[in-house]
Amino acid sequence: MNGTGYCPTGKVEKLLLATDRSEFSEGAVREAINLAKRCSSKLYAMTVVEMFTETEALGENVYELEEKSARKYLDEIAARARAEGLDCETVVRLGDDPHALIIEEAEDKKADIIIMGRRGIRGLAKFLIGEVAARVIVHAPCDVLVVPRAARIEYRNILVATDGSEHGNNAVKKAVEIAKRCGSGILVLSAIRDESERNEAERYVKAASELARSEGVPAETLTPTGRSFNVIVETAGGRGVDLIVMGTYGKTGLKKAIMGSATEKVIGSAGCGVLVVK
Numbered sequence: 032m033n034g035t036g037y038c039p040t041g042k043v044e045k046l047l048l049a050t051d052r053s054e055f056s057e058g059a060v061r062e063a064i065n066l067a068k069r070c071s072s073k074l075y076a077m078t079v080v081e082m083f084t085e086t087e088a089l090g091e092n093v094y095e096l097e098e099k100s101a102r103k104y105l106d107e108i109a110a111r112a113r114a115e116g117l118d119c120e121t122v123v124r125l126g127d128d129p130h131a132l133i134i135e136e137a138e139d140k141k142a143d144i145i146i147m148g149r150r151g152i153r154g155l156a157k158f159l160i161g162e163v164a165a166r167v168i169v170h171a172p173c174d175v176l177v178v179p180r181a182a183r184i185e186y187r188n189i190l191v192a193t194d195g196s197e198h199g200n201n202a203v204k205k206a207v208e209i210a211k212r213c214g215s216g217i218l219v220l221s222a223i224r225d226e227s228e229r230n231e232a233e234r235y236v237k238a239a240s241e242l243a244r245s246e247g248v249p250a251e252t253l254t255p256t257g258r259s260f261n262v263i264v265e266t267a268g269g270r271g272v273d274l275i276v277m278g279t280y281g282k283t284g285l286k287k288a289i290m291g292s293a294t295e296k297v298i299g300s301a302g303c304g305v306l307v308v309k
Contacts, residue, residue, distance in 0.1 A: 037212050038070035039186040040144065040174075040205075040306070046072045047142035049133045049167065051079070052104045056148035058178040060108055062304065063146040065184075066176075068115045075140055076108045077122035079129040098123055130166035138172050146176045149298060165295055168279060168307050174205070175307045177298050184274050184304045186213040191276040192220050192263050192297075195235040198278025202308045203239040206276040207248050216249035220266060222259035229254055260296035267301055275305045 048063035050056040060076075067074040080097045105121035112119035124132040137145050147164055168175050178184070191206035193199035203219065210217045219239040221232035236252035243250035255262040267275055277294050298305045 038066075038072075039209050039213050040066070040070070041208055041212070043067075043070040043072045043143045045140055045142045046070070046074050047133075047137050047140060047145045048074065048076045048108070049078070049136075049145055049147040050076065050104075050108075051129075051148070051163070052101060053148070055180050058180045058182050058304075059146050059148040059176075060111075062176070062178045062182070062184050064108075064112050064115055064117065066144075066146070067112070067117050067119075072117075072143075074112055074117050074119040075122060075136070075142065076105050076112070076119055077124065077133070077136055078105060079132050080123060080125045081129060082125055082127050094125065098125065130163045130170070133163070133167050134170050134172070142173055144174045144176060145171055146178060149177050149179045164298075168294070168298075171309070174309055176304055177307065178304045179302060182273070182302060182304050186210075186274060187215050188218075188270065188272045189215055189274050189276060190218040190220060190263070190267050190270070190272040191239070192222070192259065192293075193235050193239055193278075194221060194259075195231070196278065198308070199235070200278075202276045202278045203242060205306065205308045207239075207243045207246050209274070209276070210243070210248045211246050216251065217243055218251050218253060218266065218270060218272065219243070220253045220255070220263060222262045223254055223256050224258075225256065258293075260293040260300065263293070263297050264300045267303055273303050275301055275303060277305060277307055279307055279309065 046063060046067050078101050080101050101123045109119040109121050126132050186209055189206050189210055191202050193203050206217050219236045221235045223229050223232045232254040236254060240250035240252050
């Protein structure tokens with residue numbers, strides 16, 4: 032395989048692209064191929080043909096046609112990858128629990144990162160993130176990169192959000208690593224609800240900026256007032272951020288569910304890619 036220099040996200044030997052074959056997956060397809068090329072990664076492209084009780088009554092032929100369509104779609108992705116000098120293996124899984132099959136595939140392939148679209152045809156309009164994507168983010172054995180359809184990730188302008196939690200600190204470390212590899216700077220943001228939280232937030236961003244500068248990475252710190260997901264999305268849009276780095280959940284998050292959390296809402300609203308760090 033032909034690499035193109037450095038790998039922005041660190042060592043990525045195996046990359047799993049999970050697509051629902053909708054138009055919303057195009058950004059994920061494009062960025063998966065780009066990242067695999069830059070990292071000289073083995074690319075796996077998978078999709079799930081969902082099996083529903085109401086569809087079973089129509090006969091096996093329905094699934095055969097759906098599977099044929101899925102394989103044709105993945106073959107087109109594989110052809111795009113081969114045109115970039117990449118080795119791409121395609122996987123079609125049948126089942127009624129897409130997120131579990133994606134997780135199973137990531138574990139089986141020992142994927143270093145999963146890349147997927149923000150929402151599919153069954154996405155939730157409320158937060159613009161599909162249920163499958165949300166569950167994959169929570170249970171994935173590796174980092175997950177969620178890419179809106181039109182987003183292009185250059186790894187040049189990176190925002191990392193932290194609340195001082197273990198997951199927030201892991202996100203900071205990953206953001207610093209990416210910025211160092213790419214010669215970029217980072218914006219470190221910790222949102223506050225009111226002035227009583229400012230001192231604490233300033234400690235979080237100061238610690239993050241000190242880590243960044245110890246690695247030779249320029250860092251700007253921000254402690255804006257407002258709901259965390261709102262200020263993260265607004266800052267990213269206003270500052271031309273092309274990648275947001277966050278933890279799966281923070282101090283108030285529930286490990287068993289991400290629905291309704293700041294991370295999910297940022298993913299659902301941001302115009303750029305969001306890397307969710309384990």
